[in-house]
């Protein structure tokens with residue numbers, strides 16, 4: 215009797231798929247604001263092993279301190295513009311500075327991170343057969359001429375402006391994702407993230423919610439950039455993480471908008487922060503920066519239909535949670 219032919223040896227790269235049921239997940243940029251909340255959520259599932267790679271440009275080990283030393287967790291100092299060899303099943307690719315003052319600080323590096331960094335993560339996904347999710351941005355719509363923005367809108371982006379390193383960088387990253395998908399059959403997911411806020415935001419990153427809360431707590435004027443009628447829509451970070459995980463686990467490549475459709479002018483935001491956090495501070499109009507989009511609000515029809523997702527946290531409920539975290543970090547107690 216001839217023994218049945220043994221099955222072909224699995225590629226050593228895919229051993230985790232054969233010998234354990236754990237899911238090994240890479241989070242690039244996992245020491246950052248959204249990344250660290252995503253890691254917290256992924257670590258709640260005991261079947262997940264999480265590897266974070268981060269160069270600590272805008273993120274911090276402190277955001278991950280509760281996981282350091284945990285047997286299912288690993289933290290690697292690494293710049294995604296360099297090749298990376300790890301064996302994983304899923305890749306959440308977040309690495310990229312997100313705040314205008316940081317991404318404009320070294321625009322060439324921002325482009326390299328978006329283009330070479332994404333290319334490397336796609337090369338890795340191809341080699342190990344991993345599914346990869348890119349955190350793209352509402353900035354791919356530029357200063358939008360359609361409102362609210364559906365995923366079908368191609369955008370209105372200045373290719374040579376000071377924000378272009380980020381906007382165009384993310385647009386190329388999306389193109390790379392789809393080309394690897396079409397050419398190499400890589401499983402991709404693209405989230406277009408709209409403005410997100412919550413605990414652990416970098417206090418001095420210049421973004422509007424972190425600026426206003428820090429200013430209110432320090433008793434400084436809230437700096438509204440002119441004209442103040444420009445709008446944004448703010449999503450609380452726990453809602454964002456829930457949307458990203460649903461997108462990764464679902465069957466749709468995207469791009470899918472993930473954001474909160476509640477739209478506010480910057481003056482309204484300042485007034486809300488003033489009312490909730492420190493009614494004594496004044497609101498001061500200051501100069502704006504070039505190419506500031508005048509309005510932004512996601513159309514989330516696709517996220518609702520395809521992911522069964524919509525945000526739950528209202529701005530008025532989310533701001534106090536962020537206030538609490540900022541008070542702790544700034545050392546400002548409630549009764550001043």
Ligand code: NAD
Nearest residue numbers: 243245246247248269270271272273293294309310312410
């Ligand atoms: P963040 O700056 O807090 O996190 C980004 C992380 O990436 C940081 O930890 C940083 O050190 C790391 N990083 C940057 N360049 C790197 C490199 N070359 N190699 C390795 N690590 C690198 O920003 P965030 O708000 O958490 O944003 C996360 C992702 O979400 C980004 O891709 C951003 O473009 C996207 N996004 C965020 C928002 C938002 O409102 N926060 C909106 C749209 C899109």
Ligand code: UDP
Nearest residue numbers: 296297298299333334335336337338340341
């Ligand atoms: N890459 C990586 N890790 C891997 C496999 C590839 O960082 O496990 C990088 C590799 O260095 C290359 C990029 O991903 O720069 C694209 O890889 P791909 O195999 O698609 O292209 P090629 O190497 O053939 O140019």
Ligand code: UDP
Nearest residue numbers: 314420421422423425437438439444480506
């Ligand atoms: N903004 C403001 N005051 C600040 C910082 C920002 O009025 O102290 C405005 C800014 O002009 C923009 C909006 O807030 O219209 C959002 O800016 P942010 O940098 O937070 O995010 P992005 O422009 O990337 O959406």
